[in-house]
Amino acid sequence: MNKLFLLLSLISTASYALDQKQHLSAGETSVNSTKASAFSQHSANMKNVKSILKFNGGNKFFEEPWAQSAGSVSSQDGLGPLFNNNACQDCHVRDGRGHASAAPKGQRGLDFSTMLLRLSKSSLSETQQLKIDKSLIANVGDTCIGGQLQDQANFGIRPEAQQQVSYQYQTVTFTDGFTVELRRPVWHVSANGCEIDNDSVLSARIAPPMIGLGLLALIDEKHILARQDIDDSDNNGISGKANLVWSIQEQQVTLGRFGWKAGQPTLRQQAAGAFLGDMGISSDFFAEQNCLPHQSACLNAENGNGDMVNPDAGYEVSTKILDKVAFYSHHLAVPKRRNAYAQQVLQGKQVFQELGCAQCHSETYTTQKSVEFPELSEQKIYPYTDMLLHDMGKDLSDFDKHSNSVNGSIKVEFLAQANEWRTPPLWGIGLAKTVDPQAAFLHDGRARTILEALLWHGGEAQKSKDKLLEIDKNKRTALLAFLQDL
Ligand SMILES: [Ca+2]
Ligand SMILES: [Ca+2]
Numbered sequence: 001m002n003k004l005f006l007l008l009s010l011i012s013t014a015s016y017a018l019d020q021k022q023h024l025s026a027g028e029t030s031v032n033s034t035k036a037s038a039f040s041q042h043s044a045n046m047k048n049v050k051s052i053l054k055f056n057g058g059n060k061f062f063e064e065p066w067a068q069s070a071g072s073v074s075s076q077d078g079l080g081p082l083f084n085n086n087a088c089q090d091c092h093v094r095d096g097r098g099h100a101s102a103a104p105k106g107q108r109g110l111d112f113s114t115m116l117l118r119l120s121k122s123s124l125s126e127t128q129q130l131k132i133d134k135s136l137i138a139n140v141g142d143t144c145i146g147g148q149l150q151d152q153a154n155f156g157i158r159p160e161a162q163q164q165v166s167y168q169y170q171t172v173t174f175t176d177g178f179t180v181e182l183r184r185p186v187w188h189v190s191a192n193g194c195e196i197d198n199d200s201v202l203s204a205r206i207a208p209p210m211i212g213l214g215l216l217a218l219i220d221e222k223h224i225l226a227r228q229d230i231d232d233s234d235n236n237g238i239s240g241k242a243n244l245v246w247s248i249q250e251q252q253v254t255l256g257r258f259g260w261k262a263g264q265p266t267l268r269q270q271a272a273g274a275f276l277g278d279m280g281i282s283s284d285f286f287a288e289q290n291c292l293p294h295q296s297a298c299l300n301a302e303n304g305n306g307d308m309v310n311p312d313a314g315y316e317v318s319t320k321i322l323d324k325v326a327f328y329s330h331h332l333a334v335p336k337r338r339n340a341y342a343q344q345v346l347q348g349k350q351v352f353q354e355l356g357c358a359q360c361h362s363e364t365y366t367t368q369k370s371v372e373f374p375e376l377s378e379q380k381i382y383p384y385t386d387m388l389l390h391d392m393g394k395d396l397s398d399f400d401k402h403s404n405s406v407n408g409s410i411k412v413e414f415l416a417q418a419n420e421w422r423t424p425p426l427w428g429i430g431l432a433k434t435v436d437p438q439a440a441f442l443h444d445g446r447a448r449t450i451l452e453a454l455l456w457h458g459g460e461a462q463k464s465k466d467k468l469l470e471i472d473k474n475k476r477t478a479l480l481a482f483l484q485d486l
Pocket of ligand 1: 282289316
């Protein structure tokens, strides 16, 4: 075959194969909105009145603040003793993402309202390890603070610590001379009444957006596992590893899907974990209050557990309400793309592929058949994620109290290492700032723009980033137009 013919046939297949459905990022569930409420709609194909009522019910408990228990029989009390915020929505701003505190240069930022710090000990002797199962070791939290730092507390109780952030600035220069300023966060934590362990690894995380999650839950595990290449046997520099976590429901080791390190297997378990960890609210999955053995004021505080005989009143969030919130979390819809077939956007998609972005941000799947979630069943979706963990390099690694980034290979959340993050889905990312102008990118919110997020890519994505620095302005603009259209 001569070269010209090959070229022509490639061009014609490319245009012939133009995917006419790709503007429907989440199939028939995709919604038509470019407003600040774009992330707050239910699946567009949800018509059943009962389902809509259940969604609206879940919305109420996601949005409205929970109160400190006052011995009343309210269904929405039980906040604390320790917590980070009093409503899911206050972190997942308008069902979107959180941010890292703004701070004028040379000053510290104090706004931790939409994010949190996780802690896990890195050096455990065999006897200290928490063996969940013969194949799985869970991480143990810090002695002073536990597995998560709660910086808020009910009246009369001391929060665990004060947190601040300052930034170090650096400039990245593209081959054509274009420059971008990056800010690297330095986290300052002072614990109250005890010291953080020397060997604790800290992990700062902003609230991720809530859209499309029920569809990600329905990607066939087989397809996710098939993309793993733990030892990089095809030698392309990209490995990809599934996280394996503990499912409370199934009482077995399960594929992790949710959270920045894919530490949670299901949306119900994620929601129950958030109720307890972020708001201090007990549930059927986590029945105890969130207090460490040395936190006596926390342990002795009044709680909203109420009547343990009636199972629905037995926990601070009843099973019925938790189910509604989990249902709500399944059905928040992804907006349709606005200009998927514009020439510049299509060119940007081409650049995305050329730079190797799609090796991790994999484009498309068809969800599994589901009787429980008929709207989400068998949908062709375009989330741009492989749901796997990747080493993203030292700059994005977790840290400890002595340094800005620890040895990357330390395991911090089941199989996930300090330098490993789950490829986040990119659908909806172009509307992030429409939903909340403060919205920020990457696990700790250090990136103020999408371009900054790209420039922090390292580790397995180093090659991609290096190529990005080489492309000309035309391609760079096209790439950003594509991402902005998602
Ligand atoms: Ca409580
Ligand atoms: Ca804690």
